[in-house]
Amino acid sequence: MGDNDLDYNVVFPEALISEKHWRGSKEPVVILLGWAGSRDKHLAKYSSIYNEQGCTTLRYTAPLKTVFISESLGYKELRSTAHRLLELLYDYEVENNPIFFHVFSNGGFMLYRYMVELLHSHKQFRSLSVVGSVVDSAPGSQNVIGALRALKTTLGPKVNVILQYLLLALFAVAVFLLRIVLYPLTKYFHKNHYDAMMEQPAPWPQMYLYSRADRVIRYREVEKMVKALQEKGLKVESFDFISPAHVSLYRDCPEDYSSRCRTFLSCCMASTSEESLVKKRSQVHR
Structure with a gap:
């Protein structure tokens, strides 16, 4: 279903x-933010991990032009999308439920960045x-080769070869100039998603799942982010699946992947319940 031109499920x-x-507690609402080019049928497989646990799920993938063009050129189009997605929680009257994010690749992470800022x-x-x-x-940062691989995969064989290489060339030039050469200046107007989340990270527990065989997102950049957040005192876990390709962790290791996601969600919910009890007790003793 959709909200005007917002295509979500x-x-x-x-x-x-x-x-x-969840035994009488409000079930979590899991917001799944897809990778560039992913279809709803792809996200539905991940959604089922949480639906089987009694969760409500909201899944959405940002349009290709927004991820590859608007963000690369510094237009914050995804910020308005992030705002509308959060408003959906009120439209469906689940704003009082616990919220949990499941984010895929830079395409989902760019949108997640704006949702975190709004929160x-x-x-x-x-x-x-x-x-x-x-x-x-x-997340990945300033990896032009990786971004080109992602765009080429997303365009697919249906796009004319000449047009495909023209688009790839234009994209490479734009990213190289604006996100690398001129970034020391442009970052004052529009920080990239990696730097923005490094400086003002999400305060809640996070788990980063990745693979050192990923040819789109360099694993060292994921590990750098994890280490930086841990040094800030945040609860951050990570796991390297070693061999799967980009966004293929679940496809290659379905049982391990599902188990890690479900266990982490349960731990987050238990931790939140314990914190609520501590707050209530402290209020009683005042």
Whole structure:
């Protein structure tokens, strides 16, 4: 279903399944942000990991032009998309439920960055309770070759070869100039997603899943982000699947991947419940 031109899908759990897993508590709402070029049928497979746990899921993938063109040229088009996605929580009356993110590749991470910023700064969204996030095959920074590989894969064989190479060449020049050569200047107007999240990270628990065989996102950049966040005192976990290709962790290791996501969500929910109990006890003793 869609909200004007916002193409998203929401799945609500069966009441009995939700009650079985969350025992009277509000079920988590898992927001899945797809990689550039992913289709809803792809995200639906990941959505089922959480639907089977009695969660509500909201899945969305940003348009290619927004990820590869608008962001590369410094237009913050994704910020308005992030705002509208968060407003959907109020439209579906789940704004009081725990929120959990599952983010894929730079395409999802770029959108996630703006959602985090809004959750930090926007008066309406500051009241939302985010319990954690899983980041799959992201984030990467200033990897022109990796970005070109992602764009080439996304364009696919249906696009004319000459047109494909023309688009790749234009994209490479734009990214190289604006995101590398001129970045010391342009970052004052528009920081890239990597630097922005390094400086003002999400405060909730995070788990980064990646592979050192990924040819789009360099694994060292994921590890650098994890280390930086841990040094800031944040609860951050990571796991290297070693051999899968970009955003192929679940496809190659379905049982391990699913288990890690479910376990992490359960830990985040348990941690949030414990923190709520501590707050209530402290208020009683005042």
